[in-house]
Amino acid sequence: MAVNLDLSQFHEIFFEESREGLEAMESGLLNLDVGVPDPEVVNTVFRAAHSIKGAAGTFGFTNISQFTHVLESILDDVRSRKRGVTQELVDVLLQSVDGLRYMLDCAKSGAQADEDRVAAILEKLQNLPVEQQPRPAGWLIRFSPKPHLLQAGNDPYRLFRELKALGNLLITPDLSRLPGIDEKEFDPENCYLGWDLLLQSDAGIEQIREIFAWVEGDCDLDINLSGERRQMVERRRRRDDEPAELETGGKGQEQASIRVNIDKIDTLINLVGELVISQSILSHAVTEHDHDHDRTGRLKEIVELLEKNTWGLQEQAMRIRMQSIDITFQRLPRLVRDLCRSLDKQAELEISGGSTEVDKTVLEKITDPLVHLIRNAVDHGIETPGERKAAGKPESGLIEVSAFQEGGKIIIKIKDDGAGLDPGKILVKARENGLISDTEELSMGQIHDLIFLPGFSTATKVSDVSGRGVGMDVVKRNINDLGGSIELVSEQGKGSAFTIKLPLTLAIMDGQLIRVGKEILIVPVLAIVESTQIRKQLLSAVAGKTEVYRFRDEYIPLLRLDKAYGISSELKDITDGLLIVVDTGQQRVGLLADEILSQQQVVIKSLEANFQQVPGLAGATVLGDGTVAMIIDVPGLMRHCKGITAAHTAGNAAPLP
Amino acid sequence: MNTTTTAKDALREQDAGTNQYLTFFLAGEEYGVNILKVKEIRGWEQPTLLPNTADYVLGVINLRGMVVPVMDLRKRFGMAQTELGKTAVVVVVKVVHSGRVRTIGMVVDAVSDVYNISDEMIMPAPDLGGTISDEYVKGLATIQDKMIILLDIDYLVNEGMLKDAGDSQE
Numbered sequence: 001m002a003v004n005l006d007l008s009q010f011h012e013i014f015f016e017e018s019r020e021g022l023e024a025m026e027s028g029l030l031n032l033d034v035g036v037p038d039p040e041v042v043n044t045v046f047r048a049a050h051s052i053k054g055a056a057g058t059f060g061f062t063n064i065s066q067f068t069h070v071l072e073s074i075l076d077d078v079r080s081r082k083r084g085v086t087q088e089l090v091d092v093l094l095q096s097v098d099g100l101r102y103m104l105d106c107a108k109s110g111a112q113a114d115e116d117r118v119a120a121i122l123e124k125l126q127n128l129p130v131e132q133q134p135r136p137a138g139w140l141i142r143f144s145p146k147p148h149l150l151q152a153g154n155d156p157y158r159l160f161r162e163l164k165a166l167g168n169l170l171i172t173p174d175l176s177r178l179p180g181i182d183e184k185e186f187d188p189e190n191c192y193l194g195w196d197l198l199l200q201s202d203a204g205i206e207q208i209r210e211i212f213a214w215v216e217g218d219c220d221l222d223i224n225l226s227g228e229r230r231q232m233v234e235r236r237r238r239r240d241d242e243p244a245e246l247e248t249g250g251k252g253q254e255q256a257s258i259r260v261n262i263d264k265i266d267t268l269i270n271l272v273g274e275l276v277i278s279q280s281i282l283s284h285a286v287t288e289h290d291h292d293h294d295r296t297g298r299l300k301e302i303v304e305l306l307e308k309n310t311w312g313l314q315e316q317a318m319r320i321r322m323q324s325i326d327i328t329f330q331r332l333p334r335l336v337r338d339l340c341r342s343l344d345k346q347a348e349l350e351i352s353g354g355s356t357e358v359d360k361t362v363l364e365k366i367t368d369p370l371v372h373l374i375r376n377a378v379d380h381g382i383e384t385p386g387e388r389k390a391a392g393k394p395e396s397g398l399i400e401v402s403a404f405q406e407g408g409k410i411i412i413k414i415k416d417d418g419a420g421l422d423p424g425k426i427l428v429k430a431r432e433n434g435l436i437s438d439t440e441e442l443s444m445g446q447i448h449d450l451i452f453l454p455g456f457s458t459a460t461k462v463s464d465v466s467g468r469g470v471g472m473d474v475v476k477r478n479i480n481d482l483g484g485s486i487e488l489v490s491e492q493g494k495g496s497a498f499t500i501k502l503p504l505t506l507a508i509m510d511g512q513l514i515r516v517g518k519e520i521l522i523v524p525v526l527a528i529v530e531s532t533q534i535r536k537q538l539l540s541a542v543a544g545k546t547e548v549y550r551f552r553d554e555y556i557p558l559l560r561l562d563k564a565y566g567i568s569s570e571l572k573d574i575t576d577g578l579l580i581v582v583d584t585g586q587q588r589v590g591l592l593a594d595e596i597l598s599q600q601q602v603v604i605k606s607l608e609a610n611f612q613q614v615p616g617l618a619g620a621t622v623l624g625d626g627t628v629a630m631i632i633d634v635p636g637l638m639r640h641c642k643g644i645t646a647a648h649t650a651g652n653a654a655p656l657p
Numbered sequence: 658m659n660t661t662t663t664a665k666d667a668l669r670e671q672d673a674g675t676n677q678y679l680t681f682f683l684a685g686e687e688y689g690v691n692i693l694k695v696k697e698i699r700g701w702e703q704p705t706l707l708p709n710t711a712d713y714v715l716g717v718i719n720l721r722g723m724v725v726p727v728m729d730l731r732k733r734f735g736m737a738q739t740e741l742g743k744t745a746v747v748v749v750v751k752v753v754h755s756g757r758v759r760t761i762g763m764v765v766d767a768v769s770d771v772y773n774i775s776d777e778m779i780m781p782a783p784d785l786g787g788t789i790s791d792e793y794v795k796g797l798a799t800i801q802d803k804m805i806i807l808l809d810i811d812y813l814v815n816e817g818m819l820k821d822a823g824d825s826q827e
Binding site: 607629 | 704705706707708709710714716717718719721722723724725726759760761819
């Protein structure tokens, strides 16, 4: 054994584990109840900090280990109840999580961490006032007896006595229902009083309910946790109410796992992809010898079995790349919390279906659009507490984020109970920006779709959170680029709901093979609306250049694939060709092809791996005969062709590709 | 060419400063690339057209499941075009670009030989008058009275090919 072990090979693992530890700390801190913290949550945060400290020390990141040491000792105080949990404490702890993340990033990239920045956070940590004794949990009990309470033989004083046995009791009478003494309806045997009771005790709600069990039918009883603790506990209760789905996917899951480098997995998936191709070449070859039944019969059976196994293998290999969407969702509570603080709003975030699995690449690319939508929901959707109260809603808004799988797609829903979209405002804005004409009549759905247009923002006040005019169009484009779609349902005053549909994986897709000249191209089946024979009378030209085709009740642009890709078509007459109507998510387009061939599942190979992105192409694939075929990126091709046409009209004489 | 001697030479001269170069012909001129960069040599086959790219990008081929672009060096260097003969092959090279390894193919008229060339044998290239940017040329070496143009393949592929291969349209 070499004595001077090279630790650097373990650094990657350390960074990875520390990142996970920080995420655990962050989510734990966000769940920490001010007042009386859940010991389990405190322990989780403490353990995470402790592991980071230990590992950082081992690997020689002294600044990180020193920093974490201070953090750890504070957490230890909290754990042993020497220190109470205040809002300030949680804030500073969250800041120190950010600080740690910064230091880790610096260590990872080999950069020097800004010492002043670290020292500032450290100072805050060290100067945290120690609230010696944890404040006992407060229960706010609103006890409003019905007038006949006393007649039923109940004595409020007995209740108070029993409550007092649980802890410190503060009683405030509510005299508001007391009629004047001289008024006729005053009945001395009725109970007109109500009481607001503040019970400082860590007794459970059941114990309190038990005391009131005798008077249950004879009073209005409202038992709440006092102060800031309430919201947190409510949120947790709601979370606990969720169906068992979360149990199995979340904490209940104690499956063994190993850490594997992503390159290894990708190599495996590539190899499996090659196997699929070899297998289909083999099937192809066997079918060619179909005439000789005696000899190929057995062979065919074997090939079929091989095919089944190969696809099974590929499916499982793809699943290795799948990760639970929780990785993205975990960021959201912090985001909502920070946004609410800076905007003076109140909102709760409810997340469900975090265990839904998505391909790693999809997951990486969906994070930004998702964050944007949540920002929008808090910034534009949720109203200020005052406005909400005036509208008869609870002061705190609710944002629900859920994910689930449905028919080979991942569905993500983001719903808020905020103000919803104001169709009037949208129309005014759209007219101002010249997106629609003054006379145009639009349906509600069409009005909502306007917000997805480039250069559109309805926020009357441009805040630093959102509303810079780059927004929903980018979100939509990102999602379209992933081969997904986004829909919006909104009701003014009630809230908005976005539904995002995404493919499960970016590695395989159903492809429609088409022929243009001698080249074989692939159109994603998901994008195809319909394929149709071209009828000449439905074809017309705009400005002599752009061709449009009347498809049903709309005119759609016609895109000649041979021209767009610079391939020579073998079509003598346009009517010999076929029109494939595709939906880009923004509009419908007709693609002109020479011939439509079979449909098959194709493994998408990136062109970037060895070359670079090519406009209008989503990638390439290897067909059954071993040749390479290009996969058409419909939205990208539209953008590319638009660019060229624009250059043409501007007098730029660049030849068509 | 006496390949057995070359192989023996290779074994003998494992010392620093000496590298093996694979040489190939382009319009009668002999070019060399460091053999460690060469992944394999394949027979010529018509690649699949890669639209919207520069003219020297002939297309892509399937290299055991990997999609690999094929470049035409004659076109890239602005040399006279001829029909590719029977000896035409694709030299598949691995280059490193911003930390990632890329595999690309280059069509050449024919492969020639493998030579051991020590660093002191390499002479700086004179100003080549713009036909081929001298940045792509590592130097010139003389083997058996022939001149061999040694290419800096990393630089040629990254800067000379990949960088502007895509935006030739506009």
